[in-house]
Amino acid sequence: MPGLIPQEIIDxxxxxxxxxxxxxxxxxxxxxxxxxxxLCPFHHEKTPSFMVSPDRQIxxxxxxGAGGNVFSFLMKYERMEFPEAVEMLAKKVGxxxxxxxxxxxxxxxxEKLFTINELAGKFYHDxxxxxxxxxxxxxxxxxxxxxxxxxxxxxxxFAPDKWDTLLNYLRGKNFSLSLIDKSGxxxxxxxxxxxxxxxxxxxxFPIFDIKDRIVAFGARVTKDxxxxxxNSPETPIYVKGKNLYGLNFTKDEIRKQDAVVVVEGxxxxxxxxxxxIRNIVASLGTALTIEQxxxxxxxxxxxxxxxxxxxxxxxxxxRSLDLFLSQDMNVKLVTxxxxxxxxxxxxxxxxxxxxxxxxxxxxxxxxxxxxxxxKYDMRKAQGKAKIAGEMLSTISRIKxxxxxxxxxxxxxxxxxxxxxxxxxxxxxxxxxxSSIDYESISSDSKxxxxxxxxxxxxxxxxxxxxxxxxxxERLEVxxxxxxxxxKIVCSMLDLNxxxxxxxxxxxxxxxxxxxxCDTLTHxxxxxxxxxxxxxxxxxxxxxxIKQENIKEKRNQLRGEIKIAETQGNKDRLNQLIQEYNCLIxx
Ligand SMILES: [Zn+2]
Numbered sequence: 001m002p003g004l005i006p007q008e009i010i011d012x013x014x015x016x017x018x019x020x021x022x023x024x025x026x027x028x029x030x031x032x033x034x035x036x037x038x039l040c041p042f043h044h045e046k047t048p049s050f051m052v053s054p055d056r057q058i059x060x061x062x063x064x065g066a067g068g069n070v071f072s073f074l075m076k077y078e079r080m081e082f083p084e085a086v087e088m089l090a091k092k093v094g095x096x097x098x099x100x101x102x103x104x105x106x107x108x109x110x111e112k113l114f115t116i117n118e119l120a121g122k123f124y125h126d127x128x129x130x131x132x133x134x135x136x137x138x139x140x141x142x143x144x145x146x147x148x149x150x151x152x153x154x155x156x157x158f159a160p161d162k163w164d165t166l167l168n169y170l171r172g173k174n175f176s177l178s179l180i181d182k183s184g185x186x187x188x189x190x191x192x193x194x195x196x197x198x199x200x201x202x203x204x205f206p207i208f209d210i211k212d213r214i215v216a217f218g219a220r221v222t223k224d225x226x227x228x229x230x231n232s233p234e235t236p237i238y239v240k241g242k243n244l245y246g247l248n249f250t251k252d253e254i255r256k257q258d259a260v261v262v263v264e265g266x267x268x269x270x271x272x273x274x275x276x277i278r279n280i281v282a283s284l285g286t287a288l289t290i291e292q293x294x295x296x297x298x299x300x301x302x303x304x305x306x307x308x309x310x311x312x313x314x315x316x317x318x319r320s321l322d323l324f325l326s327q328d329m330n331v332k333l334v335t336x337x338x339x340x341x342x343x344x345x346x347x348x349x350x351x352x353x354x355x356x357x358x359x360x361x362x363x364x365x366x367x368x369x370x371x372x373x374x375k376y377d378m379r380k381a382q383g384k385a386k387i388a389g390e391m392l393s394t395i396s397r398i399k400x401x402x403x404x405x406x407x408x409x410x411x412x413x414x415x416x417x418x419x420x421x422x423x424x425x426x427x428x429x430x431x432x433x434s435s436i437d438y439e440s441i442s443s444d445s446k447x448x449x450x451x452x453x454x455x456x457x458x459x460x461x462x463x464x465x466x467x468x469x470x471x472x473e474r475l476e477v478x479x480x481x482x483x484x485x486x487k488i489v490c491s492m493l494d495l496n497x498x499x500x501x502x503x504x505x506x507x508x509x510x511x512x513x514x515x516x517c518d519t520l521t522h523x524x525x526x527x528x529x530x531x532x533x534x535x536x537x538x539x540x541x542x543x544x545i546k547q548e549n550i551k552e553k554r555n556q557l558r559g560e561i562k563i564a565e566t567q568g569n570k571d572r573l574n575q576l577i578q579e580y581n582c583l584i585x586x
């Protein structure tokens with residue numbers, strides 16, 4: 001979340017606004033002790049589980065797990081970007097946000113890289129449309145069904161079959177070699193004797209960000225050579241998996257239709273778009289990343305995935321779609337007939353046929369269930385268990401309790417297994433997200449649930465601040481396993497060492513990841529560990545984490561000892577055994 005707005009200004013804006021007042025402007029809040037309660041605006045429910053804490057200046061929904069501070073609420077409710085939410089609240093309380101004029105060098109570099117990309121995009125585009133030598137490429141595009149208007153709209157281009165056309169052009173515009181190198185448009189020679197154009201003899205697809213700026217390029221061959229596509233590497237302005245191709249052109253339509261069609265490649269996007277499907281994006285990768293899904297969620301909660309028929313039968317591909325559910329999105333799937341992708345399907349069968357398929361898309365749950373029914377024998381207990389396990393892992397991702405329950409019912413009917421049996425299994429699938437159970441973390445419990453224990457440590461530190469300095473003396477951040485908890489602990493230690501008081505609503509601004517905020521607010525607003533002695537609980541947790549780390553280290557050493565033995569490496573072996581003995585003493 002951190003942007004160019006100075007931290008202290010963000011903190012001032014946060015302090016000057018009251019979360020209960022802001023949220024009550026959108027939904028009616030009812031007093032419930034120290035907190036307010038409401039029906040959650042982010043999921044459908046009949047009994048209120050959405051809590052707002054004026055003390056902590058945070059909200060959390062115990063139904064769907066959403067949580068955050070007043071900024072995150074506006075981002076989610078109004079579908080704003082972080083800076084927009086900050087600006088809106090700043091205006092409300094009359095705090096001026098100073099215009100930052102790129103204090104760091106990097107900001108200047110970013111601007112220059114956008115300029116380079118803009119120029120390169122125009123350069124390639126001009127070649128495609130004006131160069132006599134590439135007439136055959138224009139014919140090729142038309143044969144592929146791309147009209148000149150479409151090619152112009154998406155600023156398609158062509159990189160000639162030479163080593164330094166673009167390089168010379170950009171040098172002529174007085175950009176330094178190191179800057180051109182940073183843009184990813186050139187590669188350096190293996191013997192470090194200079195640079196050459198990355199894209200040669202390829203059709204160029206500029207990749208835009210949401211503000212219509214070119215952040216990177218994709219390039220496709222026109223012949224049968226491989227690889228078919230190459231892309232820009234990651235650069236200071238381009239991180240893979242954080243963009244959706246075409247979203248800048250289609251975001252309004254996605255919002256309007258409240259649904260998005262997700263395809264994979266450039267042409268799978270362009271051809272259907274040209275034919276009239278305007279609520280579409282391309283992932284530019286087989287599996288969507290959580291960042292991409294979060295971006296989509298700002299515009300709609302309904303996604304239809306157009307599947308590559310070769311991958312449609314793969315469980316692994318389906319599992320990757322569970323990510324949508326964890327983000328509270330509805331996912332439906334369309335499988336195209338074998339041998340087709342969205343591009344070729346539209347060209348051969350027409351866009352209306354594709355629209356028909358989209359209308360008949362199947363819910364992820366049913367799709368997966370059908371696949372499993374074909375794979376395993378439902379009449380046998382083993383088969384049932386396999387199907388149940390696989391389906392429950394999907395169901396466990398669903399945050400909405402109503403939807404979850406209806407799916408459980410369905411699964412219970414189909415498998416003829418009692419619902420409470422499935423519920424029991426479901427609780428095993430869960431990873432300690434939903435509840436923090438003190439019993440499960442006490443040292444004599446057989447199974448170690450790292451996430452639950454680590455969460456408990458954070459909860460205790462949030463409730464009793466002096467525990468933070470104790471933690472510093474007894475554990476390293478690397479002793480924690482969960483990557484989210486690691487980040488939280490790191491921030492808490494940091495603030496604490498600066499002598500700052502931990503305020504959750506502020507702490508949250510340090511994290512880009514919505515899930516971290518959800519976790520934090522859950523920890524804060526879930527019931528306080530009142531009945532137990534906090535110091536003792538803390539000691540237990542810390543010891544448990546230590547033990548687990550020693551165990552882990554021991555296993556690792558055992559492995560290394562074996563290797564040293566087989567290699568007959570005596571010195572190494574002695575050293576390892578010594579280490580091992582030390583560990584055991586601890
Ligand atoms: Zn909710």
